Amino acid sequence: MRETLREAWEWLINLPHRYHGLMLGFAVWVVWMIVGFWRMVLLAVLIALFYWFGRIWEQEGSLAGIAERLLAFLANRRRPRDGM
DSSP states (O other): HHHHHHHHHHHHHTSHHHHHHHHHHHOOOOOOHHHOHHHHHHHHHHHHHHHHHHHHHHHHHHHHHHHHHHHHHHHSOOOOOOOO
């Protein structure tokens, strides 16, 4: 069983990338048909947000590093003046 899955995976990753795109497009279409357009948009935003979070987590190495970076960003950003 394990060898069969390994062979199937090797076959899949060796396909041309246009077929990977085709499969991804089909999967997105299926999800869209199941959940609807606006829920699909929300899902895409959440996926992008958590991808960004995971990427920063890899760079920082810990959740404490992420919190420190976020707090430093918030502390250093300039507040707009009220025009007086």
